[in-house]
Amino acid sequence: MLIPHPLLGLRDAQEFTYLGDASLMSPPPSDDPEALERHVHLRDNPAGLLRELWFHEQGDRSWLVVTRDTRTHEILGAELATDIRREGAR
Amino acid sequence: MDFNGFRVVWEGLTGHRGWKPLWRDPDPKPAYDIVIIGGGGGGLATAYYLATVFKEARIAVLEKGWLGGGNIGRNTTIIRSNYMLPGNQPFYEFSMKLWETLEQETNFNSMVSQRGILNLCHSDGQRDAFRRRGNAMILSGADAELLDTDAVRQMYPFLNFDNARFPIKGGLLQRRAGTARHDGVAWGYARGADRAGVDLIQNCEVTGLRIEAGAIKGVETTRGYIGAGKVGVAVAGSSSRVMQMAGLRLPIESHVLQAFVSEGLKPCIDGVITFGAGHFYVSQSDKGGLVFGGDIDGYNSYAQRGNLPVVEDVAEGAMALMPALGRARLLRSWGGLMDMSMDGSPIIDTTPVDGLYLNAGWCYGGFKATPASGYAFAHLLATGQPHPTATAYRLDRFARGLPIDEKGMGAQPNLH
Ligand SMILES: Cc1cc2nc3c(=O)[nH]c(=O)nc-3n(C[C@H](O)[C@H](O)[C@H](O)COP(=O)(O)OP(=O)(O)OC[C@H]3O[C@@H](n4cnc5c(N)ncnc54)[C@H](O)[C@@H]3O)c2cc1C
Numbered sequence: 001m002l003i004p005h006p007l008l009g010l011r012d013a014q015e016f017t018y019l020g021d022a023s024l025m026s027p028p029p030s031d032d033p034e035a036l037e038r039h040v041h042l043r044d045n046p047a048g049l050l051r052e053l054w055f056h057e058q059g060d061r062s063w064l065v066v067t068r069d070t071r072t073h074e075i076l077g078a079e080l081a082t083d084i085r086r087e088g089a090r
Numbered sequence: 091m092d093f094n095g096f097r098v099v100w101e102g103l104t105g106h107r108g109w110k111p112l113w114r115d116p117d118p119k120p121a122y123d124i125v126i127i128g129g130g131g132g133g134l135a136t137a138y139y140l141a142t143v144f145k146e147a148r149i150a151v152l153e154k155g156w157l158g159g160g161n162i163g164r165n166t167t168i169i170r171s172n173y174m175l176p177g178n179q180p181f182y183e184f185s186m187k188l189w190e191t192l193e194q195e196t197n198f199n200s201m202v203s204q205r206g207i208l209n210l211c212h213s214d215g216q217r218d219a220f221r222r223r224g225n226a227m228i229l230s231g232a233d234a235e236l237l238d239t240d241a242v243r244q245m246y247p248f249l250n251f252d253n254a255r256f257p258i259k260g261g262l263l264q265r266r267a268g269t270a271r272h273d274g275v276a277w278g279y280a281r282g283a284d285r286a287g288v289d290l291i292q293n294c295e296v297t298g299l300r301i302e303a304g305a306i307k308g309v310e311t312t313r314g315y316i317g318a319g320k321v322g323v324a325v326a327g328s329s330s331r332v333m334q335m336a337g338l339r340l341p342i343e344s345h346v347l348q349a350f351v352s353e354g355l356k357p358c359i360d361g362v363i364t365f366g367a368g369h370f371y372v373s374q375s376d377k378g379g380l381v382f383g384g385d386i387d388g389y390n391s392y393a394q395r396g397n398l399p400v401v402e403d404v405a406e407g408a409m410a411l412m413p414a415l416g417r418a419r420l421l422r423s424w425g426g427l428m429d430m431s432m433d434g435s436p437i438i439d440t441t442p443v444d445g446l447y448l449n450a451g452w453c454y455g456g457f458k459a460t461p462a463s464g465y466a467f468a469h470l471l472a473t474g475q476p477h478p479t480a481t482a483y484r485l486d487r488f489a490r491g492l493p494i495d496e497k498g499m500g501a502q503p504n505l506h
Contacts, residue, residue: 001397014399018389018504020343034489040501041432041488042339045330047392070344070390073397 003054003066004078011059019053021045022065025081047071053081092197112277113157113284118291121317122150124471125309127296127332128325129153131162131272131457132449134279134290135464136322136471138196141286143465144472149288152311154295158276161326161456164426166349166383168362168373169458170207170267171232174223177482177494178435179230184479185462186232186266192461198278201271201376206361208237208245208263210411212256216366220262227264235263246363248414256367256410269362269373275460299335305444306336322447322471324463327392327427329450336443340450341432341488343503345386347454348396348425350404352418354378363411369400370407372415380418382408386428386454388504396425428454433493434506438466438476439485447471448485453506 001013021043028035044050047070054064063081068074101108124140126133129151140146153159169189171182188195189202211217217236224234238260243251251258284290291313298310299321308317325332327344355378364371369384384404387396401423408415431437431451436459438449449467452459466477476483482494488501499505 012399013389013397020390020503037489038339041341043330043341043343044334044339045343045390047328047331047344050390052390068389070392073391073393 001073001075003064003075005056005059005064006078006080007062008060011056013054015056015058016054016064017057019055022051022053024053025065025085049076054078093199112281113290116289116291118150118152118294118311118313118316119289121308122289123148123319124150124322125316125318125320126151126322126324127309128160128323129157129280129290129292130160130324130326131276131279131460132324132326132452132463132467133322134158134276134283135460136324136449136467137288137290138279138283138286139465139468140472141283141288144468146472147287149283150316151283151288151290152294152296152309152316153290153292154312156292157280157290158273161426161428162276162460163273164349164424165272165457166371166373166381167269167272167457168207168267168371169202169270170264171230171458172207172209172223172227172234172262172264172267173496174226175494175496178496179226179232181462181466181479181483182458183230183232184465185459188461188465189270190266192270192275192278196278196282198274198281199271200274200278201269203268203270204266205268205373206263206265207267207364208242208261208361209364210242210249210261210366211259212367213259217259220260224262233264233266235265237261237263245361246359248358248412249363250411250413253410267362272457279464296332296335299446301336301443301446306446318445320445320447320471322449322467324449324467326450326452326456327429329429329448333441333448336441336446338441342429342451343390344392345388345428345430345504346391346393346396346425347383347386347428348400348404348423349381349383350401350423351375351382351421352380352415353421355380355418365407365411368403368407368410370404370411372408372412379421380415386430386504392427394425394427428452430503430506432488432501432503433495434497434499435494436463436483437485438463438470438480438483440470441485
C-alpha cells in the first residue's frame, strides 16, 4: 500500500505504524469513566471506509488520518492529524 | 457414510462410483430451537456437541459460503496447549485432550499428528520466560520440556545456531502438540452433526437479527427468515459485522493473517518450529510442502488477502533461522480474516440480548481451540452456564479490568 502523505507524497505503508480508528484522537471527558472504557476497548470495525491513524515513524514522525476501504485496501486520502485537530473536527 | 480400508480398495477397483456426499444439503426450515451462525470449525463443532453430548434437537448451522471455506480451511493447522495465564491454559489443555480422541469420536481421519512444537529462545531473558510458561503448563496438567542448545541441535541440526544477533539458546518443547488436517476437522464435525440431525445450510448469509423486547426471535437470511429460540454467533473474522445487527460494538478489530506453502520436498522437518526473534514458524505437511507463516499485516482488513511487506518479513525470518530454506520455491500464499480482540483472548459468553450468544475473538489461534471452543459454546447454549474451563472468556471482562493478556500488550489488537 502507498499512503499519499500530504507533505511528502506517496510513501510506502511500511514506513508507518498503525494505531487504528481515528476516533481514538478524541477521547471523551475524563469524568465519565464508562465512556472512557468504551473509548479504549470498543470499535466500530467497519467493512468499508475507515478513517484511521497511521504514524510516519520512519519518516517525518507525523500522525496521519488515512481514509481506506477495509474490503479492498484502497486508500482514498490522507490528512495531517494536526490539521484536523486545529479545525476541531473529528 | 463411513470410511474403512476395504471400502477404499473396493472403490479403487470399481472406479470410485460408490462414494456419496458426507452430509445432506437441506433447505432451511421455518424455525429451529438453536441456530448457529457460521459454518467454520467453531460453528460445526458447537452443533456437533450440542446434538451429541447435550442432546439438543432442532439445530441448524447457517453458512454464507460453503462449509469450511473460512479460516478453518486457511490456517496453518498447529494445535498446542502452551499458554501461561490461568484464564487460558486449562481451556487449551481441555482442547488438547479432545484432539487426542477426536478421530475415534468422529470416525474421521483428521490426521491429528502429535509431532511436537518447539518454541526457540534467543536470549537469557526469553529462556527465563519460557521456564515460567513451561511451569504454568505443567501445573495445568499439560506437558512441557525446556531444552538446551545441544538438545535443540540434536533435533534440528540445520538451524542457524550461531546467528550473530539471534543465537539459539534453547527452546520450550511441547511433545503432545502438533498439527491436524484442518479440512478433515471441519468435515468430521460436519458429518457427525448432520448424522445427529443438525441441518447444515450453506449459501445462507445472515443479513439481520430479529430482536423483540430485548430477546432474539430469529434471523433474516439470504434464504428467507428463520425463527430461532437461541442464536449462537461463531463467525470468526466477521463478528463485529454480525453483532452490529444487534446494535452491539465489540472489543474487536478484524485483521488479515497470511500463510505460505513451498513446493513439495523430501521429509526434513518432523515437528513444528517457531522462531523466537522474528515472525516465522514452520512445519512440513504430509505432502511435503513446508507450511509457514508469521504475524498479521497489522491494519484493519476484511479483504482476505495481505500485502507484500509481510511476505518479505516472513521470508527474512525464514532465512535468519533456516538458511537452507532459501533454495525452496514458494508455491502459494493466502490470507484469512482474524478477529483480533483487545487482549488477544477469545470471548464465549451471553450478550445483552436474551437468547443471543457470542463465540468470537479467536485471533490467530482459534484452530487449536476448535474442539474446546465448540464444546464450551455448546455447554453455554445448552445449560446457560459457562464451561468450567471457559469462565474467564467474558464479554465484559475489559470493563471489569479482567483482561487475559498473554503478551502483556494492552488494548491494542494488532500487537497481540
Ligand atoms: C493464515 C492463517 C493461519 C492460521 N494458523 C493457525 C494455527 O496454526 N493454529 C491455530 O490454532 N489457529 C490458526 N489460525 C486461526 C484459526 O484459523 C481461526 O482462529 C479459526 O479457524 C476461527 O474459527 P472458525 O474455524 O470458526 O472460523 P471460520 O472457519 O472463519 O468460520 C466462520 C464462518 O462464518 C461464516 N460467516 C461469516 N459471516 C456470516 C454471516 N453473516 N452469515 C453466515 N455465515 C457467516 C464465514 O463464511 C465462515 O465460514 C490461522 C488463521 C489464518 C487465517
